[in-house]
Amino acid sequence: MADKREYQWNQTLTSFCESIRPKRVSTITTEDVLEVLAPIWQAKAETASRLRGRIERVLEFAKVKGWRSGENPAAWRGNLRNLLPKRQRLQRGHQPAMPYAEIPAFTARLRKA
Template structure:
């Protein structure tokens, strides 16, 4: 609602929904189209949602020509932003650096590196996913981006880090407690 209040209402706020046309929506997003493209896209989408609702309620008969409106706006020249990568040869030294400190964040990042998983998978890990005897971490399908269960073999250093994570727990290590819960957030 705040983006509509900030960008749409000053321009089209007094206009009846039945009078709203594509050029009105264009006038809303054009000033921010190149400067704040993601915000402009969201404002455009929200205006479209309001119009769809108005059609459903009988306040309008036709949708806005948003595709035509898009063609009248300048093309956004986007350049991908890549994060710097640590050279492979420096990973052992970085892992040593992480293990020199004593925090749950360092343990979690070390587990992430040793298991080649996503940060959300590590942050959301629960004790019932870890099988210390078989040295396996089974991430359920509902927590995986691909929607399939994923089984990760755990190296001895990864197992040692997971055992260290258990020492940071505020509560007893029952199966539903997240491994990397911060003591500060408890």
């Protein structure tokens, strides 16, 4: 599980953070974080939310190590929550059940596939 999580972290931070990767962590601003998140905030809501959290944790680590000071520009409360639109929740609904009489034919088609 750790390998998968590490891959996901690397993938999102590499794919979406090209504009801030060359910067020193001490110089990353809220505007930089917004530049990364804005293009995917509505279209890829779950990815954007996870990416924001990952950026926040990287910058928290940098602060603990003494590489940056001040507020975390990727913090949600008191910061990005006031600047980004509310995310759309996934609309999940129940699928209609297959009529019982159709199950044998459906199962047969599945076995052929």
